[in-house]
């Protein structure tokens with residue numbers, strides 16, 4: 001495959017990405033009668049969603065009938081430190097149960113309760129057991145179900161194609177350009193609507209739970225096309241990634257381990273989480289180890305808890321920072337983490353409830369978690385920020401461009417609750433597909449603008465023509481190390497400013513690297529192109545982090561260690577690109593609708609009352 | 619055994635289709651590496667163009683299948699400490715792509731056939747009404763099959779496909795697992811028995827169990843999936859009692 005020629009394709013709706021969000025969007029779009037295609041970098045069923053472990057949050061109220069959408073709504077808002085878009089949080093809480101039951105009708109086989117319906121497990125920040133799950137491989141179940149449904153909906157699939165540019169006509173989006181990973185061929189697509197479902201950006205950090213795909217492609221495509229991004233300073237560092245051996249550093253250890261009773265220890269064998277309960281959560285967590293252990297006993301035997309939950313189940317930002325502090329204070333594990341212990345649950349229960357964790361530690365670290373403790377530490381896991389979307393339609397600020405799943409923003413605010421991503425995918429994937437298809441209904445097929453396509457192809461081919469330069473893999477590693485060091489869990493003004501300077505230099509190096517000349521399945525070439533979006537998206541994240549002078553959720557500033565309710569508690573960072581420059585401004589949060597405020601207050605009162613009962617009137 | 623600092627030789631398939639041959643590389647190892655880490659190190663230090671598929675690096679996505687020292691395995695779940703031990707002294711560790719599928723480049727093959735077969739399988743069809751009821755034991759029977767990560771190592775190993783190239787007549791172990799998963803779903807009402815026999819050629823399998831041996835998800839492909847399907851086919855087509863019952867009851871069954 002030589003030359004810069006390309007094939008043309010025409011669709012009503014193009015969905016970029018075949019994770020949970022993309023598949024769900026495409027299914028809905030096709031069901032609305034739109035001619036729909038999916039474009040994805042990997043083969044079908046390999047997207048990030050396949051890696052999700054713990055579960056999918058939905059207030060089915062199967063495991064505890066006191067649950068309901070209002071409680072889920074409250075938990076999501078509280079977890080987000082009240083920065084979430086309350087309309088999205090409302091829709092999400094109300095619609096997730098139907099979306100989960102729909103998956104069941106499409107073949108998903110979730111674990112069951114004794115009364116034969118979908119079982120639910122506890123997770124950090126969720127007041128009641130709420131996560132529909134399949135052992136610890138819930139993501140596999142969900143992506144396979146959507147994949148097996150999706151192939152019968154008449155959707156065209158372009159697998160192993162990477163989209164590099166969005167085509168525009170005036171202010172609206174009209175299509176996209178992609179290269180084939182296998183042959184190095186090019187395709188130009190005309191589309192009336194485009195749905196971005198490309199996932200996240202966590203590959204920008206060295207220690208991360210993500211795959212090579214997480215290079216922020218969609219975030220960059222949106223930015224370059226003129227769309228606004230929000231909340232980009234909020235990156236979730238999951239408290240429990242593997243830390244040893246080096247080659248597995250960052251690989252996720254599901255929160256399900258703590259949901260099943262896992263205990264965190266420092267090297268003094270102290271359960272340090274009891275010391276880290278923040279003001280906001282004071283009173284709703286166990287105060288003694290005995291109370292915490294009773295909670296686990298009750299919950300794992302299927303009873304409704306009569307005491308308060310262990311502090312290990314605090315939200316992720318809290319636990320990640322606690323582990324970080326312990327390590328800094330010299331109380332870390334040998335390889336710079338904390339100990340996580342689940343061995344008290346016994347081999348049988350562990351193999352049944354956490355089979356892939358058992359397997360993962362056994363195979364990759366030579367550790368038998370039914371007998372030994374795990375070593376765990378924070379890993380870059382999820383980006384709360386992303387494309388700013390209309391809460392009802394998921395349309396971005398660019399007409400015709402939609403976003404759903406991890407790439408979209410609004411539902412999680414400053415911190416996402418575990419399990420709220422898988423539910424996000426199916427709730428807002430459906431909405432995005434539906435509205436993208438509806439928009440397409442009244443439009444004529446856009447023309448493919450040859451000049452834009454040719455320019456795009458020329459940029460893609462450029463690295464192959466450089467003749468000499470650095471190996472892109474090395475730049476990639478160094479840039480990620482820099483992000484890890486300077487835009488990590490704990491941030492300072494000086495380091496963030498340095499990071500912004502460093503990123504300019506990395507960008508210049510990326511523009512001069514040489515990945516060889518082969519166009520067929522050339523991993524180096526793909527990486528050379530990825531470096532460009534990674535540099536831009538890292539810049540966006542660092543800039544937003546520099547601007548937010550407070551600490552909240554997934555964003556912690558050493559120089560501004562406490563939340564600033566009066567200003568930053570009321571404002572969002574909005575980032576966009578203008579004439580090639582990245583710009584930032586603040587926008588005030590819209591006050592919450594009255595009836596939702598009432599719901600929040602009701603739930604708060606209920607939780608307080610319950611905690612008082614469970615804490616024995618304390 | 620500590621791997622750190624050890625110089626290790628590899629022979630890796632490089633090139634495309636007929637033109638592919640084996641290339642030698644040497645890298646320095648680190649503690650706890652898996653084979654995929656070594657391939658990445660070769661990529662980053664010596665050969666940026668080297669083609670390899672991977673995603674999760676934790677045995678969950680089934681992207682990184684290859685033949686390591688002739689044994690089909692996931693590169694991300696194969697520890698170097700084990701491979702070094704099994705490789706004779708002075709001999710390089712050999713990494714080749716899966717042999718049963720058309721070669722694309724280096725370690726990457728064209729596995730699209732598996733997806734094409736999947737497309738022809740009728741999906742689940744259960745009650746219209748949501749909130750299905752079945753118990754954990756019933757769920758468990760199917761969940762086991764649903765742990766498949768689509769690595770296609772089983773397909774690569776099955777002699778019906780690898781040696782006899784029966785890609786048109788036989789669905790292969792992975793898709794038979796899929797069929798079993800649908801057929802044994804407690805609420806599924808679809809009938810796939812005639813297809814399992816004819817189109818998907820379950821009878822081609824002669825129960826060698828090689829597929830089960832290589833399955834990284836530990837699925838009992840042969841015993842739990844294929845033999846069960848074979849029995850259902852036998853019941854429908856060859857069981858005299860069932861035939862008589864059909865005549866008496868006047869019940870129509872697709873053949």
Ligand SMILES: Cc1cc2nc3c(=O)[nH]c(=O)nc-3n(C[C@H](O)[C@H](O)[C@H](O)COP(=O)(O)OP(=O)(O)OC[C@H]3O[C@@H](n4cnc5c(N)ncnc54)[C@H](O)[C@@H]3O)c2cc1C
Nearest residue numbers: 017018019021041048049054055163199405406419421422
């Ligand atoms: C190890 C792990 C465990 C997790 N566990 C949980 C959990 O228990 N519960 C929970 O709720 N969440 C969990 N999460 C988070 C959740 O899995 C992800 O946020 C979610 O799956 C993202 O889904 P998505 O559909 O947005 O994107 P993905 O599933 O990542 O899919 C992205 C798709 O976009 C494609 N793509 C990207 N760029 C391009 C491009 N340029 N051109 C074409 N295609 C492109 C990719 O090929 C891919 O198909 C976990 C995450 C990880 C990493």
Ligand code: SF4
Nearest residue numbers: 776823824826827829
């Ligand atoms: S048991 Fe059947 S499917 Fe499996 S390898 Fe043998 S012949 Fe192939």
Ligand code: SF4
Nearest residue numbers: 766767769770772833
């Ligand atoms: S059945 Fe096992 S070997 Fe076959 S594709 Fe699935 S996981 Fe791989």
Ligand code: FES
Nearest residue numbers: 673674675680694
């Ligand atoms: S990379 Fe996912 S299974 Fe090996």
